[in-house]
Amino acid sequence: MKPFKHLFGIADLDREQIEYLVNLGDSFIDINRRPLKKAPTLRGKTVINLFFENSTRTRTSFELAGKRLSADVINISASTSATSKGETLLDTGQTLAAMQPHVVVIRHSLAGTCEFLAEYLDNTAIVNAGDGAHEHPTQILTDLLTLKQAWGSPEGKTITIVGDIAHSRVARSHLLAAKKLGYNMRVVAPKTLLPSEIERYGCEVYYNFDEALPGSDAVYMLRVQTERLTDACAFPSVREYHEAYGLNAKRLKAAGDECLVLHPGPMNRGVEIATDVADSVKSHILSQVEYGVAVRMAVLAALCGGEGGDES
Amino acid sequence: MAKTIFDTVAVNRALDEMATSMASDNIYIIGIQRGGSEVADALQYRLKKSDATIHRGNLDISFYRDDLDTIGPNPEVRRSELPFDMTDKDIYLVDDVLYTGRTIRAAMGEIFDYGRPASLRLVVLVDRGGHELPISADITGLCHHAESGQSVKLNNDPNGWTIELRQVKK
Numbered sequence: 001m002k003p004f005k006h007l008f009g010i011a012d013l014d015r016e017q018i019e020y021l022v023n024l025g026d027s028f029i030d031i032n033r034r035p036l037k038k039a040p041t042l043r044g045k046t047v048i049n050l051f052f053e054n055s056t057r058t059r060t061s062f063e064l065a066g067k068r069l070s071a072d073v074i075n076i077s078a079s080t081s082a083t084s085k086g087e088t089l090l091d092t093g094q095t096l097a098a099m100q101p102h103v104v105v106i107r108h109s110l111a112g113t114c115e116f117l118a119e120y121l122d123n124t125a126i127v128n129a130g131d132g133a134h135e136h137p138t139q140i141l142t143d144l145l146t147l148k149q150a151w152g153s154p155e156g157k158t159i160t161i162v163g164d165i166a167h168s169r170v171a172r173s174h175l176l177a178a179k180k181l182g183y184n185m186r187v188v189a190p191k192t193l194l195p196s197e198i199e200r201y202g203c204e205v206y207y208n209f210d211e212a213l214p215g216s217d218a219v220y221m222l223r224v225q226t227e228r229l230t231d232a233c234a235f236p237s238v239r240e241y242h243e244a245y246g247l248n249a250k251r252l253k254a255a256g257d258e259c260l261v262l263h264p265g266p267m268n269r270g271v272e273i274a275t276d277v278a279d280s281v282k283s284h285i286l287s288q289v290e291y292g293v294a295v296r297m298a299v300l301a302a303l304c305g306g307e308g309g310d311e312s
Numbered sequence: 313m314a315k316t317i318f319d320t321v322a323v324n325r326a327l328d329e330m331a332t333s334m335a336s337d338n339i340y341i342i343g344i345q346r347g348g349s350e351v352a353d354a355l356q357y358r359l360k361k362s363d364a365t366i367h368r369g370n371l372d373i374s375f376y377r378d379d380l381d382t383i384g385p386n387p388e389v390r391r392s393e394l395p396f397d398m399t400d401k402d403i404y405l406v407d408d409v410l411y412t413g414r415t416i417r418a419a420m421g422e423i424f425d426y427g428r429p430a431s432l433r434l435v436v437l438v439d440r441g442g443h444e445l446p447i448s449a450d451i452t453g454l455c456h457h458a459e460s461g462q463s464v465k466l467n468n469d470p471n472g473w474t475i476e477l478r479q480v481k482k
Contacts, residue, residue: 026391027372027374027375027390027391028375029391030391030392031375034425034426035426035427036425036426038425039375039376039422039425040375040376040421041375041376041380042380069375301375301380304380304381305380305381
C-alpha cells in the first residue's frame with residue numbers, strides 16, 4: 001500500500017488506502033467504549049487543530065482522537081489566531097510548523113488550503129478537516145465505517161444524498177469515494193443547489209425527492225448551509241424546502257424498511273430532517289459521531305506511523 | 313531453510329503439561345493475537361476436560377507497541393475482546409513465542425488500561441531466549457535458544473503444531 005504523508009481528500013486515496021483507514025478505525029472503536037479510554041499509540045506526538053471555520057463536532061472529534069491515543073493536542077481557532085491580527089495564512093502555517101508538530105489538522109473556507117500549506121511546511125503531516133466546498137475526507141471515512149458496521153461492505157449499495165449539493169464538500173467527497181468503492185450515488189436537490197455537469201461524477205440526478213427514494217439503501221441528508229448561500233434565491237422558503245426536500249416519516253417509509261438515515265451534522269430539525277426521523281431507530285446519526293472519533297484516531301495513527309515492515 | 317526443532321508429539325505433550333499446571337476451578341485466560349490466541353485456544357480445549365469454569369479473552373497489542381515510528385499501524389488489527397472484568401482476578405496471559413519481551417510489556421500496558429487484575433502470570437509455548445527486558449514466563453512449554461538472526465515459528469501440521477527454526481538474516 002502507498003504510505004500516507006498527508007490527507008487532503010478522497011481524490012488522492014486509492015481503494016486500498018480507504019479500506020485500510022476504515023478497517024483501522026474499526027479496531028479503534030473499542031478503545032472509545034471501554035472505561036479507560038486511552039492507549040499510548042501516539043505518545044510524544046503533537047497534533048495542532050487549526051480551525052479557521054467554526055466547528056464543534058469535527059474539532060472535538062480530532063481532539064479526542066489525538067488525546068485518546070496519548071498525543072499532545074493544541075486547538076487554535078481563527079478568532080484566537082494571529083490571522084485576526086492580519087497575519088497571512090502562510091505565516092501562520094510556517095510559525096506553527098517551526099514549533100515542530102507532527103500533524104496539523106486544518107479547516108478553512110478556501111478549497112486547496114491544505115495542499116497550499118503542505119508545499120511550504122516540511123516534516124509536518126497535514127489533514128484536511130474540510131476546505132470550502134472541496135473535500136471533507138474524514139467525514140466520508142466516518143460514514144464508511146458506520147456503513148461497514150451496518151452492511152459489511154458498501155459495494156453495490158445505493159446512497160441517496162439530498163440537499164445543498166453545490167456547497168457540500170461531503171457530497172463531493174462521497175461522489176469520489178463511490179467510484180472507488182463501487183457504490184451508487186443518487187443526488188437530489190433543486191436545480192439551484194446542484195453544480196452544473198454533476199452527472200460527470202457518474203451519479204444519478206433527481207430533482208424530485210420522492211422519485212429517488214425507492215431502491216435507496218441509505219438516505220444521506222445534508223444540512224442547508226445558510227452561511228454558504230450567497231444567492232438568497234436558492235430556494236423560496238424553509239417551509240417549502242422542507243415540503244419538497246425534507247426527510248419525513250412518510251418518505252422514509254417509501255424508501256423501504258432497510259433504509260438507513262445518515263446526516264453529517266449539525267441537523268436543522270424541521271428543515272432537511274423531521275424530528276421523528278432524526279430520532280428513529282433507522283437513524284445512524286449518533287453512530288456517525290461515535291465512529292468519527294475512531295476514524296480520526298486511525299488517520300492520526302496512519303500519518304504518524306512508519307512505512308511498514310515486519311514485526312519484531 | 314526451515315528446520316523442525318519440536319515435533320507434534322513434543323508440542324502436544326508440552327501443551328498438556330502447561331494445562332495441568334494452570335488447572336483450578338476458575339480460570340481466566342487472555343491470548344495475545346494471533347499466535348497467543350491460538351495457543352490459548354489449545355490450552356482451553358485441554359482445560360475444558362476438567363470441570364473448571366474458563367473465561368477467555370483476546371488482546372491485540374498493535375496500539376501499544378513501541379515501534380509505530382518504524383512499522384506503522386498494523387493493517388490487520390484485531391479487536392481486543394475482554395468479556396470479563398479483570399479487577400481482582402488471577403489472569404493467565406498467553407503467547408506463542410517469548411523473544412524480546414516487548415510484546416508482553418505492551419500487553420501488560422493494555423491489560424492495566426482495562427482493569428486491575430490481582431495477578432498476571434505469563435504462559436508461553438516456546439521461550440526462544442534473547443530477552444531484552446526483565447520479563448520471563450511463569451509457565452513455559454518448551455525452550456530453545458535461538459540466535460538473533462533466526463525466527464521461531466509455530467507451523468500447522470495435520471497432527472498439531474510443529475515448531476520451526478528459520479534463518480531470516482545473515
